[in-house]
Amino acid sequence: MRKVYLAGPEVFLPDAAAVLAQKAALAREYGFHPLTPGGPHPGADVLGAFDFGLVIGRSCEAQMNEADFVIANLTPYRGIGADTGTVFEVGFMRGQGKPLFAYTNTTRDHFARVSEDHYRGAELSRAGLLTRGPDGLLIEDHAMRDNLMIDTAIHESGGSFCAADAADPARDMTAFRAALTAARTWWAAR
Template identity: 50%
Template sequence: MTVKLYLAGPEVFLPNAREILDAKAAMTREYGFEPICPGDIFIEPAPTRHEFGLKISAVDEAMMDRADGVIANLTPFRGIAADVGTAFELGYMCAQGKLVAAYTNMTANHFGRTRDYYAGDVREGSDGRKRGPDGLSIEDVEMIDNLMLDGGIRRRGGHIAVHDAEPDALYSDLTGFKECLSMLADARLPEAGRR
């Protein structure tokens, strides 16, 4: 039986989404897995945009239910953290006990990105925690993103690939994605295929 991998990430929002999704799907097949891509869906029309959004959500969950695992692109998207939809999908798969792997094309950890967001204005509060100028505490645990994402992957024996892509290739560089495929094929599923 071929292992099915759900390919989670913000690529569906890119102007060249189809090109990137096709490249990821082809690479997934090369490693002996069956890709399940959120961009490969047809959604029936709905009377309102809200109802259309609910249909997309339901179809995506059904796709994840059919998958055996996920590779999530956690490269920061529209801010300092991973795409929120991708974070949900990763959590959904973790909760089901499925195979999990993730990658990011940015080596700066979550704390570093948050510090940059505050333009370096990070102080130690009276409680010993680091805080931004707004008084909000900041995670400083040397993880690639929110500790729940990093911790959820690692507690399930998953792999996180960290790679520093060129700024114009943040969402098209597949170096980390390939590393995840290789780790899943070699370490977790030796019968799935090797490359």
């Protein structure tokens, strides 16, 4: 049975345990063995804040080293892009050459979020292929869901980046199910 690392910012939710349990159950339903971040870290509460952080980080790295692939929740988190911890994990798995599957609970792409949410519809400057914000910073316009390193890595790994709009973007499982379906198909062909 293939092991999937379930990366995502669910760990920060007030109902994290319930949402992670639901994702793990769904992964099993699709035939995978789930590895989830977080969980209890016995004794960590007597450590200092920094060392407590290291314990969690090491635990997540160990699970990624054990996993065959990742399904990452890249729904925008506290801003216009994916949670940085989750993005780190996508890069980590790509660095090891493992297949990447991901999902986001919005169909609004990177360019839409940067131009509409970050720049709030301010006038953009266009020169050839390049579009820039009023502060002069380039806005990636590659019909990609997030930063091009992320979309490229998923594409090159042979995986899928699924998207669906959701009333509750922090918890909806529609796009996650689509990613599970894509992963099941991918592994079945091997």
